Amino acid sequence: MNMTDLRDFIDVQLQGWPLARANYQALGRTRRRSMVLGDLTVGIQHNPARIVSTGAKTDASSISSRPCFLCKDNRPAEQVGIDIVPGWELLVNPYPIFPTHFTIASKTHQPQAGFQLDMITMAERLPEHTVFFNGSKSGASCPDHLHCQAVKPHELPLMRLIAERHLPEENGYIATAATLGLKMPFDFRSVIITPNALGMELLKNIEVILGREEISSGLINIYVWTDECRRLRIVGVPRRAHRPSCYGDGAEEHLVSPGCIDMAGVIITPLEKDYTGLTAENIEKIYSECGKNPDMR
Ligand SMILES: [Zn+2]
Structure with a gap:
């Protein structure tokens, strides 16, 4: 699908769907601030409608x-x-985080599990989008129904950082925060797949590279996109927890439930007190409890 078709799809949906239209219009009024955590610039978005998730x-x-x-x-x-893609439907997400925000739902009701190789076809059919998948214990708010989402990669600070720093000619085809020399509050695996024998070999072993144990236990966020050199990029963020210990709406708690978008550097806060109150220290703790730690050098 080309970008015009996708934009038309969103526009037509918003014209006839008051709830989605109101939420997309509200996006323009959401407040955002940012902070620097090592090499990752993290955005914080105050998005009251996301309380549903x-x-x-x-x-x-x-x-x-x-x-x-x-x-x-x-x-x-x-x-x-x-x-x-056969078996999947592209839907406009009625509770958006970005102006382009799709849900890609399986046509059958089945649990959010495994590594979905169909994500690669989705990424090819949705150029200029990152397709991502929340493991069942890694931010999925609907873990009983298999689904992915798609947004523009430039919205996600982690994807921008990896695209800029993980160059196959300098770093090889598999990289981590440590091998790229990045100061990060959590680790990731970045894989570049080129259309040759090596790429096919990497793809065959992708679950082992991303972490078979994390995939089978639902403790992973996975991102797939094609870059401007038409290479396929796959990133896995291994997780140790679905939600941080501070999760809650009490005075000392924070209503933050990190999924792919949060782990990619945009923290969603439905409550204003969290939007204004979260410190760099709080966010580093949320990341280190939910992700796996590399060396914070
Ligand atoms: Zn269902």
Whole structure:
């Protein structure tokens, strides 16, 4: 799909869908600030509408007692799906974090699990987008229904940093925060796949490279995109926790539930007190509890 088709898709959906239109319009009024944590510049976004995701109860009994909002029968009447890859539908996310924010939902109700190789086809069909996947214990607010999301890579500080610093001719095809000499509050694996025998070999072993244990336990965030040199890029952020110890809406707590977007450097705060109150120290702690630590050199 080209960018004009995708923009038209969003525009048509917003024209006929008051809830989504109101939330996209509200995005223009969201407050943002940023802070520097080592080599990662982290944005903080005050986005009250995201309470539906950040505050979602993800325990088994809460999940089983609510209708699944990604199943076609339960979706809002206005929401239209586009066939993008066999078995998956592209949907406009009605609770956006960025002006372009898609959900890509499986056509069947099945758990958020494994590494979805279809993400590679999605990334090829959605040029100029990063397709990402929250493991079931890594920020997914709907872990019972398999889904990915897609946004523009320039919105994500971690993708910008990796694209700038992980150059295959200097660093090889597999890199971590440490091998790139980055000062980071959490670690990642970055893999560059080129269309040759080496690329095919890397792709065959991608689960081992990203972390088979993390993938099988749902403790990973995965990002896939094609860069301007038409190389396929895959990044995994291994996780140790779904939510940080400070999670909550109490006076001393913070309602932050890191998924792919937060781990990529944009922290979403539905509550104003967290937006204004979070310090660099708080955010470093959230990252170090949810991610795995590299050396903070
Ligand atoms: Zn479902």
